[in-house]
Amino acid sequence: MNIQFKKGVLELCVLSLLYHGEMYGYELTSKLSEAISISDGTIYPLLRRLKNEGYVTTYLSESNEGPPRKYYRLTQTGTDYKEQLITEWSALSAGVNKVIEGRLENE
């Protein structure tokens, strides 16, 4: 897949995953790499920015095995922002589909 496509939707994917439940970093990257191929390390700068902008909050939680984990939770602002991104994404992908399927000239 073209790299620019993935770049544009990564933020939306992270927010959508967190919408369905709180997750820690590794869990998030594992889920994402099931769907799209990314370098795991680049999720963390994105998460820090989302946190700074108030879209997510974090808290530490002890785990049975391994280190304490930093969990990410979507805020109300984050949920609103996710909805806005979904609207934009849907409009864009619908438009692009029209163009590549050649439906545009028939209208």
Next chain:
Amino acid sequence: MNKKAFLQQLRKSLNGIPKDDLEDILYDYTEHIDSALETGKSEEEITRNLGSPKRIAKQHRAEFYFREADKKGTTGSAFKAILAGIGLSFFSIVFVLPLIISLYAVLISIFLSFISVAVAGLVVAVAGFFLFPLLPALAGVLIGIGVTCLGVLLTLGTAWLIKIVSLGMVSYGKANIGIIKKSGGIDNE
């Protein structure tokens, strides 16, 4: 690359970031590696999936400096942010950096020449005072004071202009970073 080498390289490349932020960033990657180790993956495989620590550090630096520049709005912080931002793209280094440097060079030259005007005005005023018998009615002094005032005004005006340009740079840089940020910066070219 094993866990230790990865974290060492990351720490080295994050040089300049305040300790609290630095430790927080390193904690995230330590936790990530340890969590992945729990699932039975090898250190080599985990760090390969993470991507280059140098590149990861660049993204964190850019993120950090833009946040700082946004808070402070000074020329120094704007410049750091610009440098961090352009670290992300070759295009910017080749095309944008010379433009930014020229712009600042021009602004600083103008600033300095207006200071010279103010100083020259002072000199004329003082000289006019000593030449009083030769020149009529302290004209030299008055002209000197006028030129000084003009120089000070222009200097202040230029300082204000430099500040506005710096703020503009931050916005421009943020717009640039926005493209990279939306991606979360995927580790490919």
